[in-house]
Amino acid sequence: MRIDLAGRTALVTGSTQGIGAAIATGLARAGARVAVNGRTPESVDAAVGRLTAALPDAEFLAAPGDIATEEGADRVVEVVPSVDVLVNNLGIFGARPALEVDDAEWRRYFEVNVLAAVRMTRAYLPGMTSRSWGRVQYIASDSAVVVPTEMIHYGVTKTALLGVSRGFAKEAAGTGVTVNSVIAGPTHTEGVERFVREVVDPELPWEEAQREFMRVHRPQSLLGRLIEPEEIANMVVYLSSPFASATTGGAVRVDGGYVDSILP
Structure with missing residues (x-):
């Protein structure tokens, strides 16, 4: 199976390192023009430099902005006004006893892990549906289904992303745009x-x-x-391709068999 995304533009949020950088690399290898996002111009420029050095024939675009804020999201959209593939990868996590997570921390996790993805989907989904082609993905987690006791606040935000993904898939029904979440295991x-x-x-x-x-x-x-980040990226690249045209509204697992269920 040869995936060809030539002529497509992709935006991967939170892609200066880790899973996001691996996804940006995978999409670029498939021929997409990839916008790299992070909070600061310095971090994004450094990431674009590393990616370009690894893939000198690929096209990467710097799209800095803290998308957990409306102002930061607007800056990204100004640089990249239209995309064919949106990968909502940005997320934060950390261990903390459940009873010690205060209201401010709960709000911060929802702002970064959930509302940022909703914000970017609102920005780009209408253009995709008007062109009758597009791919929206949310990087969720096994923690969405098996909420870990050491970071309940993180798990709950990833559970919310599954609902966000399913809801926007219904919004895009019949338009040629697919919307899915990817349940990543411990990576x-x-x-x-x-x-x-x-x-x-x-x-x-x-x-x-x-x-x-x-x-x-x-x-x-x-x-x-x-799991290695490239293994998550492989699934994202597939879901971004024409081969995945009948996969939408799903929660696709790359969890190493972590979730003990036939279905999520």
Whole structure:
């Protein structure tokens, strides 16, 4: 299967590192022009430099702006007024005892993990439907279905994203635009490395710490290892392609078998 996204423009939010950077790389390899987003021009320019060095024939566009705010989202839309593929990847997470998460922290998680994605969808979905083609995706998490006790506030926002995705899929029904969420399992990123260090012995070597984390805190995983960001990106690239034209309104799993269910 050869996926060709030549002539398409994609925006990946929160794409200066981690899963977002891997998704930007995958879409660019498939031929898309990819807008890279982060909060500051400096971080975005640095990411575009790294991506361009890795893929010199690809086209990357810097689209800085804190999309957790209306002003930041407006700045991104000014730079990239129209996209064919929108990947709502931006998200924050962190361990905190449930009873210690105050109202301000709950609001912050909803602003970043949920409302930013809604904001960008409102900005770009009408253009997609008017052109009768488009792809909108939300990077959710196994935590949306199996809410972890150490970060309930994060899990609940990812659960909300599943509802957002399904609702906008209905809004786009019959237009040629597909809307899906991707349920990513425990993935090997710098942020997750820091998180693993918070919940297991920080003195352990990384490979041993990873195995201990999966054994104790994520025993449901059928992989028994962290997923690599490129493995998440592969699914996103497929869902962005014409081959996925009949997949919409779904919650597609790249979770390593973590969610113990036939359906999400």
